[in-house]
Amino acid sequence: MNNSLIIGQYVPGNSLIHRLDPRTKITVIFFFVFIVFFANNVVSYSILTLFAIACIVTSRVPIRFIAKGLTPVWFLIIFTFILHLIVTKEGTVLLEILGFKIYSGGVIQGFAISMRFFLLILVTSLLTLTTTPIEITDAIEEMLHPLKKLKFPVHELALMMSISLRFIPTLMQETEKISKAQASRGVDFKTGPIKERIKAIVPLLIPLFISAFKRAEELAMAMEARGYQGGEGRTKLRELKIEKRDMLIFVLFVFVIAGLFYFRSW
């Protein structure tokens, strides 16, 4: 058994942020993604940054995990920053390199946009760093509950999400086994021209898909043998409960929003 069995970015812990109800976290982050766009001056950005940093510090997630989540977006942050330097022609000229004039407006706007991306990624990755995918699934099921009246298959969707998550490690082991078996027969996955590499994938995919069909059929049969017949009347192993700490976070977040709208320039 190895650690790669845990899918996603989750970092186990017992901090306040870890123990919050996943619904609280999702709601706060959902609104955070919206309000970030209202920040437009130093004070409003500082409020949001402070909030994000406070969350990270309380979560006690090591910085290197957070940095890992940011790696794919560095390129984008730098790209937009440079683009702003080149195209924005407001404010005073700060610097002139090879005929390119860099304006103060460009630096400010580039910095603001980069900050916005930074905050968004920071806060959204904090959700998956402190919440297991299963908790998120449970929360989504609870939060979509009202849609049941519109005949939206909420229960089925949540069931399928948990089954998917449960099967990823199993299928990963299966893939490893098959690719080793095929490699021992001489299939080369890693080198050679792209055309050959694509061809080499076929003997991996076919056994993988066939075994996936088998597993699905076995599980479906096992579930029916135990009387599974849809969501009606099923009880849960894990019950979600809103606690005092959740209310505290909500109140704090309302203050953050109020502060943001009070200090932003209109």
Next chain:
Amino acid sequence: MRSNRTLFLIEVAVFTALALLLDILPLSFKIWAQGGSISFAMIPVFIVAFRWGVKGGLLSGFLWGALQVATGTAYILHPLQGFIDYAIAFTVLGFAGIFAPKIQQAVKHNNTSSYLSYIALGVLLGSFLRFVAHYTAGVVFFESAIEGQPVWLYSLVYNGSYMFPSFIICTILVFFLFHTQPRTLLKAA
């Protein structure tokens, strides 16, 4: 009598897991900066779509998008972009399933060239719709980041650069797959 419903739910779930798995395997060529990769992860969704029709395809695609958010592989930089990129873009892959009845019939009658062309059409339709969704999301995103720029061009280049190779790779692989194993396409039971 066995009900197909449970099997349907489970099969869609397991194949969505495969899609997620194929996306994180080092075999896929993941070089694009954020939320875009040339990989063959779409194949399981197409298989579900061809086996169970549009409904299965849409469900599998939607599930895939939702799971990317839950496992933290999603990048949300704008509310609308996040919604289109993860709630819509993957779901529309399922429309490949409108060719499902035709493919099923062609496989039953062993009409190779017929089912291969319907498969290609299905993969093309699904990939194209997904591309349109990512393209729109890209426009929304770039618009929010850099005003007064030819954002449509950025989005086109960025999203086209991985969607086009992905489409080619998926078509080739689905071709190979069903040429060697047509029975994977047939509806169970």
